[in-house]
Amino acid sequence: MSWSSKPGGEGPRGYHHGNLKEALVRAALELIAQKGPGGFTFAEAARVAGVSPAAPYRHFRDRDELMADVARRGFEAFEEALLRAWDNGRPDPVTALDRLGKAYLTFARMQSAYYAAMFEASVPLDASPEMRAAGDRAFGVLRTAAEAIAATLPVASRPPALMMALHIWSLAHGIAALFARGDGARRSLPMSPEDLLEAGVLVYLQGLGARTQD
Amino acid sequence: MSWSSKPGGEGPRGYHHGNLKEALVRAALELIAQKGPGGFTFAEAARVAGVSPAAPYRHFRDRDELMADVARRGFEAFEEALLRAWDNGRPDPVTALDRLGKAYLTFARMQSAYYAAMFEASVPLDASPEMRAAGDRAFGVLRTAAEAIAATLPVASRPPALMMALHIWSLAHGIAALFARGDGARRSLPMSPEDLLEAGVLVYLQGLGARTQD
DNA sequence: CGCTTCATGTAAGCACCTCTTACATGATCT
DNA sequence: AGATCATGTAAGAGGTGCTTACATGAAGCG
Numbered sequence: 001m002s003w004s005s006k007p008g009g010e011g012p013r014g015y016h017h018g019n020l021k022e023a024l025v026r027a028a029l030e031l032i033a034q035k036g037p038g039g040f041t042f043a044e045a046a047r048v049a050g051v052s053p054a055a056p057y058r059h060f061r062d063r064d065e066l067m068a069d070v071a072r073r074g075f076e077a078f079e080e081a082l083l084r085a086w087d088n089g090r091p092d093p094v095t096a097l098d099r100l101g102k103a104y105l106t107f108a109r110m111q112s113a114y115y116a117a118m119f120e121a122s123v124p125l126d127a128s129p130e131m132r133a134a135g136d137r138a139f140g141v142l143r144t145a146a147e148a149i150a151a152t153l154p155v156a157s158r159p160p161a162l163m164m165a166l167h168i169w170s171l172a173h174g175i176a177a178l179f180a181r182g183d184g185a186r187r188s189l190p191m192s193p194e195d196l197l198e199a200g201v202l203v204y205l206q207g208l209g210a211r212t213q214d
Numbered sequence: 215m216s217w218s219s220k221p222g223g224e225g226p227r228g229y230h231h232g233n234l235k236e237a238l239v240r241a242a243l244e245l246i247a248q249k250g251p252g253g254f255t256f257a258e259a260a261r262v263a264g265v266s267p268a269a270p271y272r273h274f275r276d277r278d279e280l281m282a283d284v285a286r287r288g289f290e291a292f293e294e295a296l297l298r299a300w301d302n303g304r305p306d307p308v309t310a311l312d313r314l315g316k317a318y319l320t321f322a323r324m325q326s327a328y329y330a331a332m333f334e335a336s337v338p339l340d341a342s343p344e345m346r347a348a349g350d351r352a353f354g355v356l357r358t359a360a361e362a363i364a365a366t367l368p369v370a371s372r373p374p375a376l377m378m379a380l381h382i383w384s385l386a387h388g389i390a391a392l393f394a395r396g397d398g399a400r401r402s403l404p405m406s407p408e409d410l411l412e413a414g415v416l417v418y419l420q421g422l423g424a425r426t427q428d
Numbered sequence: 429c430g431c432t433t434c435a436t437g438t439a440a441g442c443a444c445c446t447c448t449t450a451c452a453t454g455a456t457c458t
Numbered sequence: 459a460g461a462t463c464a465t466g467t468a469a470g471a472g473g474t475g476c477t478t479a480c481a482t483g484a485a486g487c488g
Contacts, residue, residue: 020436036336038252043475052438053475059436062476119391120334122250125401159417162404167385167414174388177333187339190376200381200418203373207421231466257445266467271447273465 021059023049028070033113037121042066067117068127074114075134081107082141093148094205100145101172101197108176109193115181119173142169149210157209164208171200235273237263242284247327251335256280281331282341288328289348295321296355307362308419314359315386315411322390323407329395333387356383363424371423378422385414 027048031040042063043053060066085103089096108115117123118135125132146165150158179186180193189196231237241262245254256277257267274280299317303310322329331337332349339346360379364372393400394407403410 038250039336041475051436054439054477055437057477159413160404163410163413166403166410167417170388170392170410170414171381171385172388173392174384174386177391178384178387189380190374196377196380196384199373199377200384203381203421204414204418205421207417207419234465255445256447267445268447268468269466276446 020049020051020055024056024059024066025070025073028066028117029113032070032116032121037067037116064123064127067121068123068131070114070117071121071123072128072131072134074111074118075131075138077111077114078107078118079134079138079141082138086141086145089145089148093145093152094210097145097149097168097201097205098198100142101168101201102194104172105176105180105193105197109180112181115176119177139165139169149205149208152210154209159208167204168201171204172197175200231263231265231269234263234265234269238270238273238280239284239287242280242331243327246284246330246335251281251330278337278341281335282337282345284328284331285335285337286342286345286348288325288332289345289352291325291328292321292332293348293352293355296352300355300359303359303362307359307366308424311359311363311382311415311419312412314356315382315415316408318386319390319394319407319411323394326395329390333391353379353383363419363422366424368423373422381418382415385418386411389414 024045027045028040030048031044034040042056042060045066046053046056049055056066060069081103082100085099086096087099123131125135143161143165146168147161150161150164153159175193175197179189179196191199238259241259242254244262245258256270256274259280260267260270263269270280274283295317296314299313300310301313337345339349357375357379360382361375364375364378367373389407389411393403393410405413
């Protein structure tokens with residue numbers, strides 16, 4: 001394929017945009033960041049991308065499909081961020097889990113457009129198999145971490161790792177949704193969301209009988 | 215006040231609706247339940263209520279004000295439900311907290327339109343002082359519960375009650391948002407959201423050194 | 429080299445929503 | 459009964475989104 005405009009640059013283009021699909025995704029992210037999910041329209045994404053309102057229909061069936069694609073990319077980036085933070089549980093699972101929690105909140109705050117598309121856009125879970133799979137992989141990182149922690153616990157008080165993962169995910173998501181989002185519309189806290197999550201996870205691990213270095 | 219239509223029934227009405235403000239709130243709840251927050255318009259609420267598109271402007275400045283009113287009523291109903299579940303910590307704080315958690319999730323599931331207006335509609339927190347106050351009162355129930363629990367803990371390991379309340383709120387909200395919403399768009403679980411929350415809270419309390427009856 | 433075909437984007441019109449202004453109706457007060 | 463207020467209607471300007479028919483450019487084929 002040879003396009004009228006240079007692949008990388010934003011130079012003048014001919015009749016064909018050249019990379020409209022990517023441009024639409026970027027536009028959607030911008031708009032979600034500004035006005036929240038649901039706060040942007042197909043036509044507006046087209047305007048931001050510099051094409052006519054009907055052009056996006058060549059690449060996405062409708063708004064939901066664009067949103068699902070954004071969410072899929074979000075889950076993939078999320079998985080990568082979580083994997084990097086977990087770093088195979090080094091140097092020890094509790095320390096790594098703490099990093100994981102911070103990475104979770106950092107992602108929710110810094111990539112809040114992605115996070116909104118993933119969790120607040122009411123995208124049907126079966127909108128696209130790829131999106132669902134990407135989401136499952138992202139949760140898989142949490143599950144892996146839970147399993148590593150569980151392995152360090154006394155067998156007697158060892159809970160199902162899946163349940164641990166769900167608890168940690170829920171706590172992190174709750175904190176992110178209530179306190180760690182970009183918009184100032186959220187309630188203020190006597191501590192940072194990161195500290196709140198860290199403290200909560202530590203208490204939780206202690207409840208499981210884990211030895212935490214305090 | 216004597217109105218053209220009978221107060222309870224949906225019978226024929228005259229020129230005046232009789233209770234348009236209430237009818238608009240009900241219409242908004244219906245529409246939110248069907249299509250999510252943000253998925254309804256001022257004009258549509260008017261249509262559902264059976265009046266002209268301009269009529270709502272007599273009662274609400276704009277859509278956001280209607281939404282804020284819905285959220286306020288939601289917080290008030292929420293506070294009432296939580297207060298009833300807490301029941302002043304009877305027969306003991308841990309049992310009452312368990313009831314409180316179940317009531318939280320039940321509200322999120324059964325009154326999901328209210329819950330959506332309260333937490334997912336991106337209503338600015340300062341949209342109305344009444345709404346904010348109602349939200350603070352609802353959280354106050356959680357905080358009261360946390361204080362009662364904290365009072366039973368050994369002083370050495372007694373954490374700030376506010377932090378406990380934030381942890382429990384976040385966990386409950388996370389579970390509600392991820393798993394306990396009406397739409398089937400959410401992920402499935404190997405257990406009920408209620409059980410997940412109960413287990414999480416018990417582990418958390420154990421981590422604080424509370425004696426839980428297990 | 430010119431025609432065809434396909435992918436891609438445009439144009440234009442319909443539908444709907446928001447919000448305002450002027451007017452109509454009915455209840456209440458004196 | 460007449461005045462006044464609260465409430466709803468009618469009509470329309472202005473804006474936005476969605477969709478159908480058409481236009482353009484690139485690549486393949488004789």
